[in-house]
Amino acid sequence: MSDAPEIRLSPGPGPGPGPGLHLREADLWLDPRRPQHRAFVSHAHADHVARHQRILCSPVTAHLLQTRYRIARERLCIQEFHECRNWQGFLCTLLPAGHIAGSAMLHIVDETSGASLLYTGDYKLRSSRSIESASWKTADTLIMESTFGLPRYVLPSASAIESQLCDFVKESMAGAHTPILLGYSLGKAQEIAAILAAHHIPFVNTASVAQMTEACRAAGLALPAASAWHEEIPHGHALIAPPQFLRHKDFSRIPRPRTAMLTGWALHPSARFRYGVDAAIPLSDHADFPDLLRTAEIVQPRRIITVHGSTRELAASLRARNFNAWSHFGDDQLELFADFP
Numbered sequence: 001m002s003d004a005p006e007i008r009l010s011p012g013p014g015p016g017p018g019p020g021l022h023l024r025e026a027d028l029w030l031d032p033r034r035p036q037h038r039a040f041v042s043h044a045h046a047d048h049v050a051r052h053q054r055i056l057c058s059p060v061t062a063h064l065l066q067t068r069y070r071i072a073r074e075r076l077c078i079q080e081f082h083e084c085r086n087w088q089g090f091l092c093t094l095l096p097a098g099h100i101a102g103s104a105m106l107h108i109v110d111e112t113s114g115a116s117l118l119y120t121g122d123y124k125l126r127s128s129r130s131i132e133s134a135s136w137k138t139a140d141t142l143i144m145e146s147t148f149g150l151p152r153y154v155l156p157s158a159s160a161i162e163s164q165l166c167d168f169v170k171e172s173m174a175g176a177h178t179p180i181l182l183g184y185s186l187g188k189a190q191e192i193a194a195i196l197a198a199h200h201i202p203f204v205n206t207a208s209v210a211q212m213t214e215a216c217r218a219a220g221l222a223l224p225a226a227s228a229w230h231e232e233i234p235h236g237h238a239l240i241a242p243p244q245f246l247r248h249k250d251f252s253r254i255p256r257p258r259t260a261m262l263t264g265w266a267l268h269p270s271a272r273f274r275y276g277v278d279a280a281i282p283l284s285d286h287a288d289f290p291d292l293l294r295t296a297e298i299v300q301p302r303r304i305i306t307v308h309g310s311t312r313e314l315a316a317s318l319r320a321r322n323f324n325a326w327s328h329f330g331d332d333q334l335e336l337f338a339d340f341p
């Protein structure tokens with residue numbers, strides 16, 4: 001082990017749902033689930049949001065926190081991507097994480113010792129049609145998510161996934177079915193919309209998806225305007241809906257529905273049955289296993305801490321590749337598919 005300076009972590013509140021990481025000297029929490037006095041919030045998915053007293057976040061996340069979660073403007077410390085600010089002796093830079101609109105990684109450098117740390121939050125390496133791609137800085141310590149931290153999770157190419165999506169829509173329409181594309185209303189729904197638009201496939205959205213897309217547009221994202229579905233789905237259109245739409249009363253009003261879930265978990269053979277859908281298509285907003293390994297190559301850290309997901313397995317795979325990698329929750333019993341929603 002090296003005795004080079006490092007940015008130290010306090011133990012979080014426990015494994016629980018989501019990481020609880022505290023940078024001790026900077027006194028800054030990273031995506032804590034419980035309200036804290038000062039926290040970095042990487043993005044506006046509900047499992048990363050709590051009512052902290054002070055929140056460091058990107059401008060788009062700030063907009064979504066205010067409009068979606070009614071978090072007061074005066075709690076927000078808004079910082080542009082790539083801008084560097086001094087936070088009590090620590091130089092903080094937010095980098096795009098490529099996960100959803102506004103998602104950020106945090107790069108932090110101890111001004112005194114020069115030690116650096118990169119916290120990824122949720123991220124992906126591959127590019128999107130709807131958001132900015134991730135960008136990187138090297139760091140001594142890398143704290144990385146492990147959602148798809150098992151070797152079996154290898155996504156097909158982006159073009160193969162888009163083909164699956166377009167084929168599903170076209171085959172459904174050819175069979176006089178209504179294609180319903182299911183994905184989280186923040187992030188996945190906008191990516192589905194961007195893919196459909198690129199392939200000239202018309203679509204409408206449920207009200208909740210349309211509201212979220214409009215919130216992203218209002219925050220400055222270049223997305224197609226979101227038309228909401230009211231009475232009937234126009235002929236030749238797909239419907240973009242959140243996963244819970246399958247249990248909504250409006251679902252039963254749709255003639256001859258054919259459903260597809262858009263999720264990285266579609267890589268699991270049982271996904272279609274587990275979600276109760278006609279198809280599962282592996283469109284993900286997380287890094288797959290090869291990209292998790294590639295992240296370590298890019299960042300070149302002296303130590304890696306894995307959080308959220310298959311932390312122990314990913315750390316072991318990284319150690320097998322000569323990285324000093326350990327799970328933040330190393331003593332926990334791993335439950336396979338604990339995060340399988």
Ligand SMILES: [Zn+2]
Pocket residue numbers: 043045099122
């Ligand atoms: Zn997320």
